[in-house]
Amino acid sequence: MKYYFLFNPLAGKGKAESLFDAQTSSDDEVVCLDMTEIKDYSAFVSSVEKDDIIIVCGGDGTLNRFVNNIVGLGVKNEILYFPAGSGNDFMKDLNRVQEDGSFRVNDYIKNLPTVTIKGKDYRFINGVGFGVDGFVCTEGDRMRGRGKKVNYTTLAVKCLLKFKPVNATLTVDGITKNYKNVWMTTTMKGRYFGGGMMLTPDQKRYDKDGKISVLVVHDIGRFKLLTLFPSIFEGKHIKYTKYIELVKCDSIEVEYDTPCSLQIDGEPMADVKGYSAKSNAKVTV
Numbered sequence: 001m002k003y004y005f006l007f008n009p010l011a012g013k014g015k016a017e018s019l020f021d022a023q024t025s026s027d028d029e030v031v032c033l034d035m036t037e038i039k040d041y042s043a044f045v046s047s048v049e050k051d052d053i054i055i056v057c058g059g060d061g062t063l064n065r066f067v068n069n070i071v072g073l074g075v076k077n078e079i080l081y082f083p084a085g086s087g088n089d090f091m092k093d094l095n096r097v098q099e100d101g102s103f104r105v106n107d108y109i110k111n112l113p114t115v116t117i118k119g120k121d122y123r124f125i126n127g128v129g130f131g132v133d134g135f136v137c138t139e140g141d142r143m144r145g146r147g148k149k150v151n152y153t154t155l156a157v158k159c160l161l162k163f164k165p166v167n168a169t170l171t172v173d174g175i176t177k178n179y180k181n182v183w184m185t186t187t188m189k190g191r192y193f194g195g196g197m198m199l200t201p202d203q204k205r206y207d208k209d210g211k212i213s214v215l216v217v218h219d220i221g222r223f224k225l226l227t228l229f230p231s232i233f234e235g236k237h238i239k240y241t242k243y244i245e246l247v248k249c250d251s252i253e254v255e256y257d258t259p260c261s262l263q264i265d266g267e268p269m270a271d272v273k274g275y276s277a278k279s280n281a282k283v284t285v
Contacts, residue, residue: 008058059085064265087195131184134261201235
């Protein structure tokens with residue numbers, strides 16, 4: 001039996017591989033593979049014996065990339081995840097800490113919700129953010145590209161001062177509603193995003209009905225929003241129902257009147273005008 005260790009060299013500020021090495025026994029037969037260099041996941045899956053174990057090491061975006069690359073390949077192996085990102089919201093949602101080490105995720109990556117953007121489908125583990133949260137992730141990527149360290153809380157405040165709200169049309173389970181001055185429209189499978197912000201405190205990863213949560217921030221001034229910002233870390237922002245709408249649903253369609261940045265599990269996309277998401281995609285690996 002072999003352990004296939006798939007790591008993201010950029011995750012955890014470049015420390016993903018060393019973090020995992022500290023927990024690996026010298027007796028284990030480990031094959032280390034840089035995920036950014038795997039060009040053909042079908043060939044990789046075919047090369048793995050049925051008793052071998054796959055370990056994904058990185059952040060939420062790393063796990064997202066892995067899940068989307070193996071869709072439809074019928075992976076039967078045990079899949080472990082070692083959280084080594086800078087945010088690790090998936091780990092937080094499961095009430096785990098990094099010191100717990102790797103854990104089995106086969107059940108967590110089945111039946112994930114699907115989001116469609118520009119005609120392409122993606123699975124997501126934590127959430128899809130459209131608006132200021134997408135802007136934050138885009139700016140964070142630019143900073144890392146220039147070799148700068150990123151503190152997402154500080155960056156979020158700076159982005160709130162720069163972002164221009166837009167108008168939006170949402171269709172939730174077939175019911176359409178228009179919103180003005182929208183700051184963000186985020187669809188969540190878990191509770192956390194942005195490295196520990198409890199965006200949707202009542203969302204259940206294993207909701208018995210398979211629901212996802214949609215949160216809309218709208219019709220609020222910039223400085224009022226800044227004063228409410230700290231409450232998001234404890235999930236207390238949802239009491240401000242005049243500005244924050246939160247619903248559970250099976251499907252959501254979002255259309256903005258101006259292109260914005262979007263993020264999927266922290267991975268940004270630029271110049272997006274809309275997306276649609278479905279809660280229970282029945283996607284297996």
